[in-house]
Amino acid sequence: MEKFQLSLLFKIIGIGSASGLIYQDETLYIISDNSSYLYEYEIKNTKLNRHSLSENAQENIPKAFKPDFEAITKHADSLYLFGSGSTENRNSMVQVDSKTKEVIKTQDLTDLYLTMQSFAKIAPEDFNIEGVIYNGESWFFFNRGNGKTGKNVVFTVEGKNLVNEFQIISNEFKLPKIKGVRTSFTDAILVEDKIYFLASAENSNSTYDDGEVLGSIIGRIDVKKMKIDFTQKISDTHKFEGLTLYKKSSNEIEFLLCEDNDTEVLEADVYQLKLKI
Template sequence: MEKFTLELLFQIIGIGSASGIIYKDNSLFIVGDNSGFLYEYHINSQNLNRHPLIENPSENIIKKDKPDFEALTCFQDSIYAFGSGSTSKRNTMVEFDWTQKKKIASDNLADLYTKMQNFASIKPEDFNIEGVIHDGENWYFLNRGNGISNKNTLFSFHAKKLNQEFNMRSNDYELPKINGIVSSFTDAVKLDNSIYFLATAEDTQSTYDDGEVLGSIIGRINLETMKIDFTQKISDSHKFEGLTVFKNDNNKIEFLLCEDKDTEILETAIYKLSLNIK
């Protein structure tokens, strides 16, 4: 068991259903799964800026129409926001230059998502990308196994850009149960030669419909063996969907987490998770 502490750090008014988070230069970049904006929150000044990711963006987009941005990743000056792929309207990837504060590209990933589904034998109704990592040379996509088949799958491939040719591989994982419900990937971040991931247990067998939240865990995948080397339950009640590194030293890693409360209330709680690493 890894030693950890979890504390509420602060709350941000103006963001709802937070699903992805990145910490850069004492600011947080956040997406909400029912919003068309990338939010930029300056921690010192507490100022909140909104950057459009889609045409005619709004907050609290109705469920059947929302782009469902569930994952954020960054490399150098680019932040990438990804739709979950759980419906045909949720296949968008947006590239945002965080230094120039503007959207620079938008792509439809329907072909890539279909390739993933076929490669890993995931039915469209069980496909739900909730974590993406890009380190400049490799891409990692995490499918949340909250559908009937519980397919928690990590896709990985070597490519600088998503439109390049690449060889894909996938690994399926059995994640711990919480109160009898299998937990499923909700976000991840790469640190050294490991992927740290969040997973949540939610009493539903649908990638579309929400269910009762039963808690969240953190875990780590060794990228050499592609095996999970630890998991640790961190909450009995929170649905953590965003993970970013805050501070890192030899003995302790501090992460910032955001929570999706599945409501229309525009308020987001940011938590700090301190994890002692032996």
């Protein structure tokens, strides 16, 4: 698979450091890694709504204090937002009613994240959840291997809840390099029985500090085999951190992507990616 088309679709003013998005019914739900709002963007009338995820919600929260929401997934009538787990104050999961946009519950996933680290032998400083998928039965968590050990791991979690009754399976993936730097997971979604994922190369060995962006790839994993079907470089300059399904036909699939600009500028670029299948 080599034929793709990437283009800037639109710019949203009012969102900075976009880190995940979901498209549904001409609406985009977007999270930012330095904000405690859920953003709802109505595409047809270009209207942006903000929904508080906590008391005294803020934008451009200082790095040391931000909840670092890096992953968003949807199932039934709920949206689930996840902190990256890269520091102790980034371990929250927030469940939001997708109809009312009200917070249903907030959970502390510290025990789950610590178990993941122990299970896959990932040091706390190398732990960084950037994507989550929920299909109603299983959860898939994607650890971005941008720490010193470079562990790109997919955790499959099953159980009654994510707090104290769960079972974990882990699969580690060796992703391709861009300009000599290994790419690492930045988001993922489930389309039928395939996982499509984004991964970026950033010239830094830290899950906390940003580095020079060297580009991004898209790839696909067979869920049953947990093997990569293909990878394709889609940019030499962008760090794409959000992926959602836009359209699908018999021979083409379209995604919407968002980019983390790593600045305090409240602008979010949304790109359209077309792939031949």
